[in-house]
Amino acid sequence: MEEWRKIRWGQKEEDLQFVKDYQPYNKEVKELRVLLYGPIGSGKSSFINSVDTVLQGRIALQAQADANSSKSFTIKRRTFKIKKGGPGTFYPFVFTDIMGIEGPDKRGVCVEDIKLDMKGHIKDSYMFNPCSEISEDDPYYNKNPTLEDKVQVLVCIIDGSSSSILDDESIRKMRQVRLAARDLGIAQLAVLTKIDKTCNEVQSDVKNVYKSKYIKKMIEKISVDLGFPLNCIFPVKNYASENGTNDDIDSLILSAMKQIINSGEDFVNQL
Numbered sequence: 001m002e003e004w005r006k007i008r009w010g011q012k013e014e015d016l017q018f019v020k021d022y023q024p025y026n027k028e029v030k031e032l033r034v035l036l037y038g039p040i041g042s043g044k045s046s047f048i049n050s051v052d053t054v055l056q057g058r059i060a061l062q063a064q065a066d067a068n069s070s071k072s073f074t075i076k077r078r079t080f081k082i083k084k085g086g087p088g089t090f091y092p093f094v095f096t097d098i099m100g101i102e103g104p105d106k107r108g109v110c111v112e113d114i115k116l117d118m119k120g121h122i123k124d125s126y127m128f129n130p131c132s133e134i135s136e137d138d139p140y141y142n143k144n145p146t147l148e149d150k151v152q153v154l155v156c157i158i159d160g161s162s163s164s165i166l167d168d169e170s171i172r173k174m175r176q177v178r179l180a181a182r183d184l185g186i187a188q189l190a191v192l193t194k195i196d197k198t199c200n201e202v203q204s205d206v207k208n209v210y211k212s213k214y215i216k217k218m219i220e221k222i223s224v225d226l227g228f229p230l231n232c233i234f235p236v237k238n239y240a241s242e243n244g245t246n247d248d249i250d251s252l253i254l255s256a257m258k259q260i261i262n263s264g265e266d267f268v269n270q271l
Helices: 012-021 044-056 111-118 168-184 200-204 206-211 213-226 247-268
Strands: 032-037 078-083 090-097 153-159 187-193 233-235
Touching (some): 012 044, 032 044, 032 247, 044 078, 044 090, 111 168, 153 168, 153 247, 168 187, 168 213, 187 213, 187 247, 200 206
Parallel strands (some): 153 187
Antiparallel strands (some): 078 090
């Protein structure tokens, strides 16, 4: 079967160099802030580790992840930097990890907290309260956010093995987040994880991802449910059971990272 989306397999080094060479064109921006959100257990922390793994060339486990997705493993806001070269040197982008979204009210992260985070009002180590949003007198509330505190790219992480059963309430909350980001002009895209658990063809060879009719239908459903354009949804396999890196897994992660960087650049260059 012919690929329904083209990707340059076997040319990982070129894409890797693009990410390694990236520097924000806007000199007022020292680093792009990428906020990850999505349902519990969707692979937000694992995606951060996977990007770190690709860039380090070894398995990295900076962000704590959990194989049991019955409830959100991430309960505090945390920003992750990725080391580049020597000590104290980092890539010019950071990932903010937050509590996962859950369908029922008073479970999972509050939508209002995500909106405030996008505006730079929440500090690291804030412990999310599913029952209420952060108050302005909370010590972790940032009353005067700088450009670096604000989010430039919003990435929705969706578990490919369960995306077909996203409940209506979760979809409603995720749409609210998308609309709030739209009003702020923030760049948005989606990453579909666990594609190997979704499709046997992909499990046997990750290069089959863009030949899989099932993955294609799943991406089309996400587009309909959440409103993402098809070309803004990127299927990836996070590193989970591997003991070493794999060029084809890397290529999918780098494809998503290139779009994250390009989208962030488009946003900050309009400021």
